Amino acid sequence: MSTIDVDLLKPDLVLLDFEADDRLDFFRRLAERLKSAGYVKETWLEAILEREKDYPTGLECTAISVALPHVDPIHLLRPYIAIVKPSHPLEFDGMADTGLVNAQLIVNLGVMAHEESQVAVLQAFLGIFIDDEASADIMAQTTPEAMIATVKKYCA
Template sequence: ELAPRGYIAEGWLNAVRTREDAYPTGLAMPAANIAIPHTDPGFVAKPYIAVVKPAAPVTFNAMAGMGAPVPAQIVINLGIAEPGGQVEALQALMNIFMDTDAAADVLGQTTPQGMVDAIRRHF
């Protein structure tokens, strides 16, 4: 979905996989398990946040090697175009999934637009 819309550059998928192998992003949060894979800004043609709610949880290794693998209920791919810009976005996303009501709002969405709206409400 991202490539045809001009959001990512050549080599993006391999770059995401390589970074995830080196720096896993699975987070077992109090209200929901999430993963926030991303890559260097050089692979981002224009900024985006892509949210995926898989039919079944997808297992990611735990961030910073802290704990068991994480069955992510939501996968949020950050396309941050500015170096160092991930930190602020990561903190905002983590805050959503530490809040039981905000996480329930996001997890309860059944349409793509509903998911976008829920993330924006709490971001």
């Protein structure tokens, strides 16, 4: 059984060709979207920026560079998973001081669960992204519905 709750994957949270100048602009624009859709509290933006500074989430895999930002559930109104393919790669600091990562895909986890469950979801996505074929398949998707179907395919 998958550790990713695929019911959290919604077309309105699959953002393709997402325009952002840099990481800060990305988080500001995503915060606006998530707040207006009723997913996050006003505290989300500051919390995710602080967490990203303390615990960077960029990851360079062989076929794809990703970022997996997330915050503590206290900043959420309801759970979600946002999958964002920016119009151009965005610079994120790498996990474990691995340098800068130009993220081609950003998966923002809004998981309302215990820390162990959040780690399990992160590990499940990492398992997808270390698979070159799965990564290429995900990056080839051009509609929110196709992106969701593809992610679900690799979660099974």
